[in-house]
Amino acid sequence: xxxxxxxxxxxxxxxxKLLADHEKMYGYEIAQKVKELSEDKILLxxxxxxxxxxxxxxxxxxxVETKHVGKRVRKYYSITKQGQAKKQLQFDExxxxxxxxxxxxxxxxxxxSPHAK
Amino acid sequence: xxxxxxxxxxxxxxxxKLLADHEKMYGYEIAQKVKELSEDKILLxxxxxxxxxxxxxxxxxxxVETKHVGKRVRKYYSITKQGQAKKQLQFDExxxxxxxxxxxxxxxxxxxSPHAK
DNA sequence: TTATAATACATAGATATTTGATGTATCAAA
DNA sequence: TTTGATACATCAAATATCTATGTATTATAA
Numbered sequence: 001x002x003x004x005x006x007x008x009x010x011x012x013x014x015x016x017k018l019l020a021d022h023e024k025m026y027g028y029e030i031a032q033k034v035k036e037l038s039e040d041k042i043l044l045x046x047x048x049x050x051x052x053x054x055x056x057x058x059x060x061x062x063x064v065e066t067k068h069v070g071k072r073v074r075k076y077y078s079i080t081k082q083g084q085a086k087k088q089l090q091f092d093e094x095x096x097x098x099x100x101x102x103x104x105x106x107x108x109x110x111x112x113s114p115h116a117k
Numbered sequence: 118x119x120x121x122x123x124x125x126x127x128x129x130x131x132x133x134k135l136l137a138d139h140e141k142m143y144g145y146e147i148a149q150k151v152k153e154l155s156e157d158k159i160l161l162x163x164x165x166x167x168x169x170x171x172x173x174x175x176x177x178x179x180x181v182e183t184k185h186v187g188k189r190v191r192k193y194y195s196i197t198k199q200g201q202a203k204k205q206l207q208f209d210e211x212x213x214x215x216x217x218x219x220x221x222x223x224x225x226x227x228x229x230s231p232h233a234k
Numbered sequence: 235t236t237a238t239a240a241t242a243c244a245t246a247g248a249t250a251t252t253t254g255a256t257g258t259a260t261c262a263a264a
Numbered sequence: 265t266t267t268g269a270t271a272c273a274t275c276a277a278a279t280a281t282c283t284a285t286g287t288a289t290t291a292t293a294a
Contacts, residue, residue: 122279122280125279125280143271143272144271144272145269145270145271145272146271163271163272163273163274164273164274164275167272167273167274168273168274171273186271189270189271189272190271190272191270191271191272192271192272
């Protein structure tokens with residue numbers, strides 16, 4: 001019931017967003033970026049991240065390229081055209097959801113509604 | 118992967134919020150209210166609502182009063198003092214989460230930051 | 235030099251939430 | 265009298281994420 005619950009449904013959206021912005025990133029890098037951008041509030045666990053990436057790959061929303069750095073392997077992921085489209089869909093959905101939830105939970109009238117019902 | 122995923126973790130927050138505002142409501146009424154407030158975007162299913170109410174009851178966050186309307190039974194729920202406190206905690210968590218997620222996903226500078234990084 | 239932490243991948247089992255399906259029953263309206 | 269709305273309820277299934285665990289490399293600190 002900590003805020004990790006709230007994360008559900010947003011993980012792939014976040015990943016697609018980062019890949020849309022960065023053109024290629026590897027798993028560990030994504031996790032670090034999320035940590036950084038969220039100011040340590042969202043800590044992606046490997047057990048969430050890697051399966052999510054594999055799923056995105058299977059769905060054709062990202063593609064992967066393996067690189068060897070020293071003796072280490074890095075798997076760079078990049079977003080596909082399909083992934084871009086999916087990202088947009090998820091953005092719209094998320095945007096709408098955020099508005100809806102704020103509408104319910106924090107019903108302060110916004111800038112343009114002088115007479116809230 | 119529809120927006121119902123996004124709902125996870127917010128259901129009890131929504132219920133507590135409505136009960137905090139309305140002092141007593143019965144299940145069906147809650148479902149209708151959510152439907153109304155969300156403009157038909159969030160449709161609470163019975164299979165989600167009733168178990169959630171039962172759980173809140175068991176945790177002492179709400180209390181219940183049975184009323185008979187004609188031959189029908191209605192169970193009116195009201196929020197407890199504990200529930201109020203919990204609601205506040207969840208509000209704070211949600212608020213923070215919404216800010217964080219918007220920070221990641223929709224990084225447009227808001228009204229008061231002329232020089233976004 | 236050796237232990238520890240960070241980097242980098244991976245998977246399996248446990249957990250929790252919600253949905254879908256199904257059930258009972260009352261009441262109002264067509 | 266049939267349909268739809270009201271009003272409760274529960275269970276099996278689906279889904280997503282986390283915890284825990286594992287392997288291995290590299291850098292840093294002791």
